[in-house]
Amino acid sequence: MLDISVLPLRPEADDWAFVFAGRNTLTSLRGQPGAPWRLAEADALWSLNRDLAVPMGYWGGKAAWAFSIPETNDTGLEALSGNLYSLLGRVDDSLFHAQGRAYQLLHWQDTHRYCGRCGSPTSVIEGGRAVACDDCSMRVYPRISPCVIVLVSKGDKLLLAAAAGYQKRFYSTLAGFMEPGETCEQTVMREVREEVGIEVGNIRYFTSQPWPFPSQVMLGFFAEWQSGEIVPNPDEIEEADWFDPSALPPTPPNASISGQLISHFLQAH
Numbered sequence: 001m002l003d004i005s006v007l008p009l010r011p012e013a014d015d016w017a018f019v020f021a022g023r024n025t026l027t028s029l030r031g032q033p034g035a036p037w038r039l040a041e042a043d044a045l046w047s048l049n050r051d052l053a054v055p056m057g058y059w060g061g062k063a064a065w066a067f068s069i070p071e072t073n074d075t076g077l078e079a080l081s082g083n084l085y086s087l088l089g090r091v092d093d094s095l096f097h098a099q100g101r102a103y104q105l106l107h108w109q110d111t112h113r114y115c116g117r118c119g120s121p122t123s124v125i126e127g128g129r130a131v132a133c134d135d136c137s138m139r140v141y142p143r144i145s146p147c148v149i150v151l152v153s154k155g156d157k158l159l160l161a162a163a164a165g166y167q168k169r170f171y172s173t174l175a176g177f178m179e180p181g182e183t184c185e186q187t188v189m190r191e192v193r194e195e196v197g198i199e200v201g202n203i204r205y206f207t208s209q210p211w212p213f214p215s216q217v218m219l220g221f222f223a224e225w226q227s228g229e230i231v232p233n234p235d236e237i238e239e240a241d242w243f244d245p246s247a248l249p250p251t252p253p254n255a256s257i258s259g260q261l262i263s264h265f266l267q268a269h
Contacts, residue, residue: 002094016065017036017042017043020106028049034095052067054105054128082202098211101210112140140257148220149173150174153223153265206261
């Protein structure tokens, strides 16, 4: 598991390196899928700029850093390139979340190279944990967007929906971003109402999951139907219905919080 602690100022050759080219993580063909590199090994392949190393914490007791290389670089015959989603369910959760943290930190620095208030360039400060405007001194720390994800039940049946616009269709629980000024429970009620037109109550918290697509945290809930008929919002939902546990459509894997919500419901029924 990644220990998110303050690191020394400079990476060392024996430290861990989580390397990305754009949205794709680069891992060794000779090692465990999704595993980081020893920094010296990655440096020999891509001549990493240690001044641009982004501190992540400690992985297996060793300092871990995130690096970004240009997408045009040759990844060579020793590296496997793939997006984060391809690792979901294929690697241990702790490794997936470490890769997710690396990507989120790199994405945050890349999208905050200029000040959002005055437009001046920013500089990395606090050992890589923040960026500051070179002109107006505004500081920005990594941003996380909270989302709720909820399994709605009606007796022994559960509500599952297929999102609009996805070619590989599967049926999942409902989800949406929190708005400023909302509680989690208010977001659950609003999102369910907006997506499928029903009212819910008896909202209970389940668990949470970091979700690096690109920088979210999913807050899982259970809720119960109170009133209304399912009317999918066509902008977000292609199809939604109540399903019996004995006749479920294709659903997400247990590596996702949606899959965990569904599995927990099935075990209880």
